[in-house]
Amino acid sequence: MVILEIDKISKSFGSVVANKDISLTLNQGEILALLGENGAGKTTLMNILFGQYSADSGQIKAWGKVLPAQSTDAALKAGIGMVHQHFTLAENMTVLENVMLGTQSLLSWRTDTQAARAKIANICQSMNLSIDVDLYVADLSIGERQGVEILKALYRDAKILILDEPTAVLTPQEVEGLFEMLRSMQKSGLSVIIISHKLDEILAISQNIVVLRQGQQVAQVATATVDRGELAELIVGKKVPEPINHQLAPGEPVLHLEKVNLFKSSSEKYQLTNINLLLRERQIIGIAGVSGNGQRELAAVISGVLKINSGKFEILQQDARKLSIKQLTKLQVARIPEDRHSAGIVGDMSVWENLMLEDLGANPCWRSGFLINTSAAKARAEQLIEKFDIRCANMNMPAKLLSGGNIQKLILARNFQLSPKLVLANQPVRGLDEGAISFVHQQLLDAKAGGSGVLLISEDLDELLRLSDFVQVMHDGKLSKAYPREVLTPKLLGILMSGGQLDSADHAADLATRSQYHAV
Amino acid sequence: MDILDIFLSASFWAATIRIACPLIFATLGELICERAGVLNLGIEGIMTAGAMAGWMWVYQGGDLIGGIVFAAFIGALFGLLHAQFTVILGVSQHVTGIGITMLASSLSYFVFNMLLPNTTTPPKVVPFQTIDAGPLANLPFVGEVFFQHTFFTYLAFALVPMVIYILYKTPLGLALRTAGENPSSLESQGISVFVIRTIAVMFGSSLMAVGGAYLTISAFDAFYFGMINGRGWICIALVIFASWQPGKALLGALLFAGLDAMQVRMQLQLGTFIPYQVFLMLPYLLSIAAMVIVARKAKYPKALLQPFRRGERN
Numbered sequence: 001m002v003i004l005e006i007d008k009i010s011k012s013f014g015s016v017v018a019n020k021d022i023s024l025t026l027n028q029g030e031i032l033a034l035l036g037e038n039g040a041g042k043t044t045l046m047n048i049l050f051g052q053y054s055a056d057s058g059q060i061k062a063w064g065k066v067l068p069a070q071s072t073d074a075a076l077k078a079g080i081g082m083v084h085q086h087f088t089l090a091e092n093m094t095v096l097e098n099v100m101l102g103t104q105s106l107l108s109w110r111t112d113t114q115a116a117r118a119k120i121a122n123i124c125q126s127m128n129l130s131i132d133v134d135l136y137v138a139d140l141s142i143g144e145r146q147g148v149e150i151l152k153a154l155y156r157d158a159k160i161l162i163l164d165e166p167t168a169v170l171t172p173q174e175v176e177g178l179f180e181m182l183r184s185m186q187k188s189g190l191s192v193i194i195i196s197h198k199l200d201e202i203l204a205i206s207q208n209i210v211v212l213r214q215g216q217q218v219a220q221v222a223t224a225t226v227d228r229g230e231l232a233e234l235i236v237g238k239k240v241p242e243p244i245n246h247q248l249a250p251g252e253p254v255l256h257l258e259k260v261n262l263f264k265s266s267s268e269k270y271q272l273t274n275i276n277l278l279l280r281e282r283q284i285i286g287i288a289g290v291s292g293n294g295q296r297e298l299a300a301v302i303s304g305v306l307k308i309n310s311g312k313f314e315i316l317q318q319d320a321r322k323l324s325i326k327q328l329t330k331l332q333v334a335r336i337p338e339d340r341h342s343a344g345i346v347g348d349m350s351v352w353e354n355l356m357l358e359d360l361g362a363n364p365c366w367r368s369g370f371l372i373n374t375s376a377a378k379a380r381a382e383q384l385i386e387k388f389d390i391r392c393a394n395m396n397m398p399a400k401l402l403s404g405g406n407i408q409k410l411i412l413a414r415n416f417q418l419s420p421k422l423v424l425a426n427q428p429v430r431g432l433d434e435g436a437i438s439f440v441h442q443q444l445l446d447a448k449a450g451g452s453g454v455l456l457i458s459e460d461l462d463e464l465l466r467l468s469d470f471v472q473v474m475h476d477g478k479l480s481k482a483y484p485r486e487v488l489t490p491k492l493l494g495i496l497m498s499g500g501q502l503d504s505a506d507h508a509a510d511l512a513t514r515s516q517y518h519a520v
Numbered sequence: 521m522d523i524l525d526i527f528l529s530a531s532f533w534a535a536t537i538r539i540a541c542p543l544i545f546a547t548l549g550e551l552i553c554e555r556a557g558v559l560n561l562g563i564e565g566i567m568t569a570g571a572m573a574g575w576m577w578v579y580q581g582g583d584l585i586g587g588i589v590f591a592a593f594i595g596a597l598f599g600l601l602h603a604q605f606t607v608i609l610g611v612s613q614h615v616t617g618i619g620i621t622m623l624a625s626s627l628s629y630f631v632f633n634m635l636l637p638n639t640t641t642p643p644k645v646v647p648f649q650t651i652d653a654g655p656l657a658n659l660p661f662v663g664e665v666f667f668q669h670t671f672f673t674y675l676a677f678a679l680v681p682m683v684i685y686i687l688y689k690t691p692l693g694l695a696l697r698t699a700g701e702n703p704s705s706l707e708s709q710g711i712s713v714f715v716i717r718t719i720a721v722m723f724g725s726s727l728m729a730v731g732g733a734y735l736t737i738s739a740f741d742a743f744y745f746g747m748i749n750g751r752g753w754i755c756i757a758l759v760i761f762a763s764w765q766p767g768k769a770l771l772g773a774l775l776f777a778g779l780d781a782m783q784v785r786m787q788l789q790l791g792t793f794i795p796y797q798v799f800l801m802l803p804y805l806l807s808i809a810a811m812v813i814v815a816r817k818a819k820y821p822k823a824l825l826q827p828f829r830r831g832e833r834n
Contacts, residue, residue: 052708073710088708090701092819093694101698102709104691111691 001028009058017215018044024210031192033206037433038403041215042195046162050082051075081153082162091138095148099155123154143174163194168431171290179205197433199228236435243441251281254422254453260311271477272297279453286468287457288493294477295457299426303335304328334415338426344411347400351392352381354399358414388413405436412443423447423454461490475499526785530664540777541676545731546755547769548683549724556720557700557823558606561617563728564752565624566598570729572628575736575743578645587737595729598624599722607717610827642742648672672738683766696720700821703828713828761811763818779803
């Protein structure tokens with residue numbers, strides 16, 4: 001049964017066409033995937049459906065009735081619920097308060113918490129959710145917060161659930177949990193529209209796929225009839241090159257950690273125990289692990305933000321324990337931060353200004369005495385924009401208006417312009433689309449070929465196994481030995497990531513590891 | 521030993537309660553604004569306007585309750601002005617607030633002079649009188665501390681549980697707090713952030729004005745220049761001291777009022793040895809010390825000072 005019809009929706013922002021004549025239908029109990037690169041118009045379309053934008057033309061019918069334009073309230077009443085990519089939860093309030101917000105008339109004299117608790121308990125039971133409604137949202141993990149967002153929609157009796165990139169921030173385990181929940185919702189008759197650019201996940205969960213490209217609808221296909229390659233081609237519009245990692249002869253050590261310990265301090269809750277790591281030139285070492293197991297601290301140590309308590313820490317064979325962040329930058333350590341929006345760019349500053357940030361302390365070409373030589377800076381920015389294919393309207397626009405992929409390209413451009421010796425890439429492709437992933441990966445491989453050592457911290461097992469020469473697994477602040485990529489499978493990595501040990505059957509891996517260390 | 525005497529005197533405690541009242545009104549008002557995400561530095565001026573408006577209403581022959589209502593109305597108008605700039609237009613809350621303070625206080629003095637030209641000594645009205653509490657008022661100590669106050673004083677204390685109820689037990693309060701924590705969350709539930717914040721700022725400002733009116737028609741009986749005398753700024757600090765919680769705001773107001781009542785008495789006892797300015801400083805110094813201790817781990821409303829614009833990522 002068709003419950004939702006989107007009919008020839010068009011929407012432009014100024015001269016940019018975000019949606020052009022897009023039509024789709026949704027059946028009861030269907031999971032429909034909306035695929036496309038960043039900026040293809042997926043989120044715009046869903047925001048129109050949810051009444052946050054008004055369309056320039058076209059209409060939307062839910063259960064045969066036309067939805068009024070730009071009314072979130074009407075969409076909610078019609079049974080459409082949306083979980084935004086950036087959660088809309090108030091962190092200093094409880095789950096219960098977040099769920100109840102806006103469900104009662106603002107003029108009523110009392111919030112009816114008892115009825116709400118009962119209803120939530122009911123929903124949780126039928127959806128296999130377990131959430132303590134009295135916890136503060138700030139104390140929940142990202143996966144749990146997403147559960148709260150979904151609960152919010154279900155609490156309002158949503159029959160159609162829109163999920164905007166729900167897996168972008170989740171760990172693999174959390175994704176599995178989410179998908180289980182979606183399947184049980186599907187069984188109870190709900191329909192889901194899921195926006196994503198992770199092809200494997202879409203293939204696993206959806207029945208139908210609509211592909212958008214530059215605001216236009218390029219395909220509506222049944223999931224069973226396509227494979228990954230075809231989808232990628234539909235999304236990008238051309239064959240996506242898959243970067244290949246060539247084995248190269250490693251050179252001198254660029255990063256060496258030996259028996260490194262970082263203790264818990266009173267205010268923070270991290271700890272690194274006995275970390276051993278050796279990264280050489282022309283090598284990529286992947287650090288696998290569920291996030292929150294010490295990767296952030298490891299990255300902070302290597303980039304000089306945290307000082308270790310004991311152990312040996314060398315960069316380019318120099319003692320790096322006492323080096324300041326500025327000195328580390330001078331040693332040509334390139335850093336790709338985990339949270340590119342907050343740590344990677346200054347959002348309100350222009351693209352060209354952001355491109356200067358990395359060599360502020362040094363003596364770059366754009367400096368003349370105490371002044372900035374604007375024309376030199378802009379000329380260099382132009383080169384970098386060209387070379388790294390940063391797509392922006394012009395270099396004077398604020399960097400926060402760039403898409404995630406282009407922000408990452410900006411950060412890469414800034415870091416790779418001086419051919420760094422050590423590259424610290426923390427979750428470099430999280431949340432990026434296929435085209436941008438391929439670009440970033442190629443840049444990392446080029447850096448390796450150019451003589452850099454790359455430390456790749458990631459949760460994406462595919463990425464780790466595709467790019468790394470060796471993989472070490474982080475669990476609970478401890479780092480495993482280095483396993484050569486050839487001996488690893490996603491399954492073995494999964495065991496290690498959850499704290500398990502590999503048995504003697506993995507002797508080969510062991511031997512290879514030892515030979516690497518003996519080569520020191 | 522002298523200080524002990526102060527603590528043992530009923531008049532000290534009664535004074536503490538009286539001094540606390542305008543602070544309670546204005547602190548709750550500021551707290552409501554800030555809980556909705558809007559800093560209201562217009563507080564000092566709005567209190568002045570309330571003090572003038574309430575007094576003028578009574579002086580022109582209106583009744584005392586009418587004076588409170590009129591002061592609240594004037595406060596709400598200034599709140600509406602503040603909300604226009606900070607909520608609808610989204611301009612700097614600091615600058616607007618200071619502008620409102622200057623506008624509201626100057627306007628109050630101007631209107632006062634226009635309506636009452638040629639007055640040298642400030643004219644007086646008959647303020648709120650002590651409620652007759654019957655035999656309770658004659659209880660030793662307790663009678664003087666608790667049962668010899670005006671209606672206006674009891675209103676201040678009754679307001680605290682009312683604000684707590686509204687903030688934590690009604691859907692409106694939930695929406696108000698969300699406006700100060702994550703406005704886009706409110707928007708995604710189909711509730712207008714602009715409406716909620718505007719209501720909050722207007723209501724909060726009316727409480728500030730009522731706090732001002734307390735001074736002219738309950739604590740004293742006339743309107744002077746500079747009579748708010750920084751009480752508004754103290755309330756801004758008290759909100760932080762209270763970690764944005766109404767119950768703690770009451771405590772803070774009482775603490776400051778107690779220090780203020782004490783410094784007056786200490787001046788009398790020790791004034792010959794120590795310059796009186798030292799005692800005037802005392803409540804402020806001790807408030808700063810208390811704030812440093814209490815407010816360091818305060819949980820800010822997350823969206824405080826952040827203007828909300830529809831359809832924009834934060």
